[in-house]
Amino acid sequence: MSLPHALLTALIERSCSGSELAERFDHSIGYFWQASHQQIYRELARLEGAGFVHGSPVGGARGGKKTYRVLPKGVKELRRWLVERPAPSPVRDELMVRLRAEAVIGPTRLIEELACLAEQHREKLNVYREIEAKDFSQKTARVDEQLRHFVLKAGIDFETQRIAFCEEAISILKGR
Amino acid sequence: MSLPHALLTALIERSCSGSELAERFDHSIGYFWQASHQQIYRELARLEGAGFVHGSPVGGARGGKKTYRVLPKGVKELRRWLVERPAPSPVRDELMVRLRAEAVIGPTRLIEELACLAEQHREKLNVYREIEAKDFSQKTARVDEQLRHFVLKAGIDFETQRIAFCEEAISILKGR
DNA sequence: CCGCCCATGTAAACGGTTACATGATTTA
DNA sequence: TAAATCATGTAACCGTTTACATGGGCGG
Numbered sequence: 001m002s003l004p005h006a007l008l009t010a011l012i013e014r015s016c017s018g019s020e021l022a023e024r025f026d027h028s029i030g031y032f033w034q035a036s037h038q039q040i041y042r043e044l045a046r047l048e049g050a051g052f053v054h055g056s057p058v059g060g061a062r063g064g065k066k067t068y069r070v071l072p073k074g075v076k077e078l079r080r081w082l083v084e085r086p087a088p089s090p091v092r093d094e095l096m097v098r099l100r101a102e103a104v105i106g107p108t109r110l111i112e113e114l115a116c117l118a119e120q121h122r123e124k125l126n127v128y129r130e131i132e133a134k135d136f137s138q139k140t141a142r143v144d145e146q147l148r149h150f151v152l153k154a155g156i157d158f159e160t161q162r163i164a165f166c167e168e169a170i171s172i173l174k175g176r
Numbered sequence: 177m178s179l180p181h182a183l184l185t186a187l188i189e190r191s192c193s194g195s196e197l198a199e200r201f202d203h204s205i206g207y208f209w210q211a212s213h214q215q216i217y218r219e220l221a222r223l224e225g226a227g228f229v230h231g232s233p234v235g236g237a238r239g240g241k242k243t244y245r246v247l248p249k250g251v252k253e254l255r256r257w258l259v260e261r262p263a264p265s266p267v268r269d270e271l272m273v274r275l276r277a278e279a280v281i282g283p284t285r286l287i288e289e290l291a292c293l294a295e296q297h298r299e300k301l302n303v304y305r306e307i308e309a310k311d312f313s314q315k316t317a318r319v320d321e322q323l324r325h326f327v328l329k330a331g332i333d334f335e336t337q338r339i340a341f342c343e344e345a346i347s348i349l350k351g352r
Numbered sequence: 353c354c355g356c357c358c359a360t361g362t363a364a365a366c367g368g369t370t371a372c373a374t375g376a377t378t379t380a
Numbered sequence: 381t382a383a384a385t386c387a388t389g390t391a392a393c394c395g396t397t398t399a400c401a402t403g404g405g406c407g408g
Contacts, residue, residue, distance in 0.1 A: 017388095032268075032272035039367080086274065091207065100324070101185040117264060173319070
């Protein structure tokens with residue numbers, strides 16, 4: 001259950017409204033923990049109910065816009081969560097299931113789907129590389145920046161591995 | 177929604193009862209798509225309702241044990257699913273969220289949790305390697321066996337990457 | 353016969369997804 | 381002022397998780 005803590009993290013970096021948060025999420029933490037705007041609004045309401053954040057209406061602004069900021073209790077909660085023992089995240093990889101199925105009842109037209117999937121991963125990889133070139137082109141001594149860069153690199157590694165995976169699967173499937 | 181198709185795949189490989197299936201799952205497909213016995217029983221009931229599998233009571237056996245076998249309609253369904261265009265699976269990586277949080281409110285005692293996590297991944301990696309040595313030590317021309325081996329290798333790559341990830345994160349965190 | 357385990361199953365709570373609703377602000 | 385858009389939210393559904401329930405063999 002990481003969403004509330006991901007939101008707390010983002011709000012500590014900078015307070016903002018629900019919609020802004022959803023947007024920022026798409027471009028940073030969202031690469032590793034996606035959330036729709038409905039989830040975000042619901043979770044903000046819960047966090048407010050628990051006294052972790054406070055949302056104050058933006059004076060005279062459009063819509064019912066509210067700016068959420070993290071309360072001390074929220075920081076404490078995030079710190080508490082951070083030192084919990086993390087369980088290895090349960091693996092749920094549909095692609096593997098597909099390949100096992102293909103092994104049993106194949107051949108099907110899975111090759112084309114794999115090629116398409118590889119292309120999608122290539123696009124995501126390019127996005128990551130651009131972010132890296134823009135935000136992390138020079139070395140830094142600051143640990144927090146190193147961590148952010150590191151998280152991005154992990155994303156790059158992941159996409160790279162996925163592409164190689166698709167390509168090797170295709171070459172095995174073609175070998176028949 | 178891969179669980180029903182993972183179950184169909186396993187049952188095509190060999191018909192068996194729900195409990196056996198849960199056990200087999202733990203040692204093969206379960207590495208990539210975990211499912212509790214409750215999920216499996218419920219899904220079997222659904223698959224039977226849909227006419228994809230048929231469960232016949234094991235004659236005179238203990239408990240209400242039933243053996244499930246896949247019906248032609250089930251094979252057809254699996255084939256249909258297999259050629260659907262797969263969406264890239266949504267990424268949900270709690271560890272990344274933790275590191276972002278650490279970057280914002282750290283330092284905490286995350287290092288020790290990471291070391292523990294790395295150890296868990298090392299254990300899983302060893303299990304995979306043993307399976308590989310036992311079941312896939314010699315080359316084969318059969319595509320289905322190549323695919324099964326390939327899926328296992330992907331698991332090995334994944335665990336290896338995770339271990340490296342934990343270790344690098346630790347070394348960054350120590351650098352302060 | 354009693355207690356334990358095994359196979360099966362039910363129930364409740366929760367997170368995530370999708371579709372839709374409300375009200376205010378900008379724009380044509 | 382009507383239409384489009386934005387910010388916020390509600391409702392219903394589905395899969396997953398956890399805890400508990402039933403009921404039949406088996407060992408003492």
